[in-house]
Amino acid sequence: MTRSHQIAVLPGDGIGPEVVGCALEVLDAAEARYGFRTERREYAAGAAHYLETGELFAELEDELRGADAILFGSMGDPRVTPGILERGFILEMRQRFQQAANVRPVRLYSGVPTPISGLTPERCELVIVRENTEGAYVGRGSTVHAGTPNAVAMQESLNTRAGIERVVDFAFRLAAGRRKRLTLCHKTNILVAAGQLWQEVVADLATRYPEVETDYVHVDAMCFHLPLAPERFDVVVTDNLFGDIITDLGAVIQGGLGVATSANLNLDGSAPSMFEAIHGSAPDIAGTGWANPSGAILSLALMLGHLGEADAARAVEAATVEVLGSLPALSGPEMGAATAELGSRIAAIVRDDATDPELVPNSLLGTLAALEPSRPAA
Ligand code: IPM
Numbered sequence: 001m002t003r004s005h006q007i008a009v010l011p012g013d014g015i016g017p018e019v020v021g022c023a024l025e026v027l028d029a030a031e032a033r034y035g036f037r038t039e040r041r042e043y044a045a046g047a048a049h050y051l052e053t054g055e056l057f058a059e060l061e062d063e064l065r066g067a068d069a070i071l072f073g074s075m076g077d078p079r080v081t082p083g084i085l086e087r088g089f090i091l092e093m094r095q096r097f098q099q100a101a102n103v104r105p106v107r108l109y110s111g112v113p114t115p116i117s118g119l120t121p122e123r124c125e126l127v128i129v130r131e132n133t134e135g136a137y138v139g140r141g142s143t144v145h146a147g148t149p150n151a152v153a154m155q156e157s158l159n160t161r162a163g164i165e166r167v168v169d170f171a172f173r174l175a176a177g178r179r180k181r182l183t184l185c186h187k188t189n190i191l192v193a194a195g196q197l198w199q200e201v202v203a204d205l206a207t208r209y210p211e212v213e214t215d216y217v218h219v220d221a222m223c224f225h226l227p228l229a230p231e232r233f234d235v236v237v238t239d240n241l242f243g244d245i246i247t248d249l250g251a252v253i254q255g256g257l258g259v260a261t262s263a264n265l266n267l268d269g270s271a272p273s274m275f276e277a278i279h280g281s282a283p284d285i286a287g288t289g290w291a292n293p294s295g296a297i298l299s300l301a302l303m304l305g306h307l308g309e310a311d312a313a314r315a316v317e318a319a320t321v322e323v324l325g326s327l328p329a330l331s332g333p334e335m336g337a338a339t340a341e342l343g344s345r346i347a348a349i350v351r352d353d354a355t356d357p358e359l360v361p362n363s364l365l366g367t368l369a370a371l372e373p374s375r376p377a378a
């Protein structure tokens with residue numbers, strides 16, 4: 001019987017529908033070539049939908065829960081007060097669906113220009129695993145005497161042993177299947193309470209993964225090691241806010257937000273995982289046809305890897321890298337080909353089975369489903 005996957009598609013706002021449209025064309029090609037099929041349901045969500053209906057994540061939760069995976073474009077529009085969609089949709093989805101690990105590969109692909117002079121693809125192939133449901137992102141806090149000279153603002157960061165354990169365990173498993181090095185990134189010299197809990201969990205779980213070497217780097221120091229010596233890292237695990245910040249730095253190193261991609265993984269199968277490019281809705285270029293669809297197409301590759309379609313995932317990654325590496329620039333009219341044209345080129349390579357596996361010798365994207373299970377305590 002043909003393998004079939006149910007995909008919920010949320011194109012969202014701005015350039016979201018344009019880049020997701022490309023990803024779906026590539027998905028058509030992958031289905032034709034690799035013998036599986038998807039049932040796709042597209043949902044209206046995001047700024048325009050919110051302005052029209054007042055609906056956020058809560059109204060879609062039950063519908064989305066039944067999907068095998070969610071392919072997400074981007075959300076945001078200057079007409080909606082900042083924070084409403086971010087917290088009411090994106091964070092709500094990550095938390096309600098317990099998408100505990102935000103996996104963000106930082107990989108300089110062959111032929112892709114980087115602002116870091118002298119950096120080569122061999123030296124830049126790491127993964128940042130960001131805790132995705134806790135920390136400062138729980139949105140707890142309060143303001144007393146707001147609007148007066150005595151205003152007091154308190155903002156909390158929530159760190160639970162269980163929440164840290166599940167993401168650190170995932171990071172160890174990922175490292176065990178790669179170059180066997182796990183770096184904790186935090187700020188233990190200042191955020192002493194949270195930092196200590198993170199360090200304890202890493203030390204405890206390290207006994208189950210003796211072949212993985214562990215290491216620690218403060219988040220400020222990470223900001224110079226990451227661009228200058230990315231070869232030092234294999235898997236980096238970090239808290240939600242630090243992860244948000246250092247993955248933007250990672251994106252710059254690998255050629256910009258147009259290229260960077262992410263998976264928001266539910267680790268216990270209780271709800272679907274979500275796949276998205278790292279970029280936002282970019283209202284300034286929406287509708288111009290000059291958005292780079294690579295991040296979105298690579299998120300499709302991550303999704304296919306997660307669904308067990310490893311060959312298709314590798315092919316989509318390699319085809320994207322081939323087209324990316326041929327572009328004179330990574331964004332705007334300087335790319336020399338518009339969004340839809342790039343999507344069609346990538347789809348054609350996948351459909352014609354013309355991918356060059358040498359372009360991506362050790363694909364992370366294709367291997368997500370093949371992770372070993374958690375190891376029990378001794
Ligand atoms: C990201 C984004 C989000 C975050 C925003 C849009 C809520 O910056 O996915 O990195 O802060 O996590």
Ligand code: MG
Pocket residue numbers: 244245248
């Ligand atoms: Mg971010």
